[in-house]
Amino acid sequence: MSGPAVGRGDGESGVPVAETGRARGARPRTPAPRLYLVLTYVPRRSALRVGSLGAVTLERGWYAYVGSAVRGRRARVARHLALDKPLRWHADYLFAVFPARRAWLVDGASGECALATALAALPGAERRPPRFGAGDCRCAGHLVRFGRRPLRRDLAVAAHAAGGPAQGAVRRYALRPAGS
Numbered sequence: 001m002s003g004p005a006v007g008r009g010d011g012e013s014g015v016p017v018a019e020t021g022r023a024r025g026a027r028p029r030t031p032a033p034r035l036y037l038v039l040t041y042v043p044r045r046s047a048l049r050v051g052s053l054g055a056v057t058l059e060r061g062w063y064a065y066v067g068s069a070v071r072g073r074r075a076r077v078a079r080h081l082a083l084d085k086p087l088r089w090h091a092d093y094l095f096a097v098f099p100a101r102r103a104w105l106v107d108g109a110s111g112e113c114a115l116a117t118a119l120a121a122l123p124g125a126e127r128r129p130p131r132f133g134a135g136d137c138r139c140a141g142h143l144v145r146f147g148r149r150p151l152r153r154d155l156a157v158a159a160h161a162a163g164g165p166a167q168g169a170v171r172r173y174a175l176r177p178a179g180s
Helices: 073-081 090-097 112-120 152-161
Strands: 035-042 046-050 054-058 061-068 100-106 125-127 143-146 170-172
Touching: 035 073, 035 090, 035 112, 046 090, 061 073, 061 090, 061 112, 073 090, 073 100, 090 143, 100 152, 112 125, 112 143, 112 152, 152 170
Parallel strands: none
Antiparallel strands: 035 061, 035 100, 046 054, 061 143, 100 170, 125 143
């Protein structure tokens, strides 16, 4: 006699398993909210040294840096927005010369590389300079240049294209008041 499969995959628990392989009533796993975007403006063509990348040239325009933090995402974004910090990541070199203007938290997108790819696919966008922020992966880079300031809805379209939900994936980051 055949019936529903039971167990937790090892045949021990006796809990019915849905066709998806999860125990009945178990919630599906969703990606941890760990991505963020930090925006800055470069007012004129500029050359700067960026850690292991060396000398890079940035054209005039708006730049969105895509980052991630497995833990402490809000603290990581606050660090990028801080003016006085040690230079550790590629983004630190950029924001030391061209301070961050604003930031967004991105939930549900599949990862930094996918989000940077989706941003670069937006009209008027391109990844520049190559490999910026991509020291721990093999993608083209995590910095995307825009000819005009990207709006939250532009970022939401890219987040959705990168696997995020159609609504609510992009939230403006706001510093918490001291003591809260």
